[in-house]
Amino acid sequence: MNPNPFEIGYYCDDELKSLGFKSIGTNVKIAKNCLVVGIPNISIGNNVIIDSFCSIIASGSGNLTIGSYVHIASFCHLLASEGIDIKDFSGLSQGVKIYSKTDDYSGNSLTNPTIPNTYKSMKKGRVIINEHSIIGAGCVILPNVSVGEGASIGALSLIVSNLDSWTIYTGNPLKKLTKRSKNLLQKKEAFLMQLEQNKK
16 A cells, blocks of 8 residues: 555556557656546657646547657646647646647637537647747647747747747747757757667
8 A cells, every 4th residue: 555645656667558558668657647538549759757637638530649758747638639749858847738629719609529510610730849849837739839849938828829949938928038049959969878878
């Protein structure tokens, strides 16, 4: 018995490999109190952590691809019914919401999942979070958006259109602040080189 019942723990490699993911790498940890729907549509790379109370929905024809060295913090929500890609060395801070499909809020159609699609008009499109992007706490990303490589987005921002690479953004409405340093790429190379040396 766990001596501390408040520490729910993580599913790790052996348990995860038996659950039927489309593909799953090594050193993957998913908190045991996450909601995950559509496991056969989910691919996960190596060295990934998904923290408590995340909800990941990849049911139907949707698919979610998570690269390697990715962290998804607590309370994130990923609606991947039209596809979400989260590429290597990127991260989602607490409470990030990513929607690849949303209702039409204009009043020209009915809304919500209880209504047949005939009576609804949906905004749909794959969301791509490129390598080395970092998404701040509480951000919301709407469908058909590509976050450029190395983009950095401040907390509580709303992202409705494609973002440039290596740029820092913040706010609602979203604004460019400045260019982001690429010095982390040198750190990445040193890190990967050390990993290779450790294998020898």
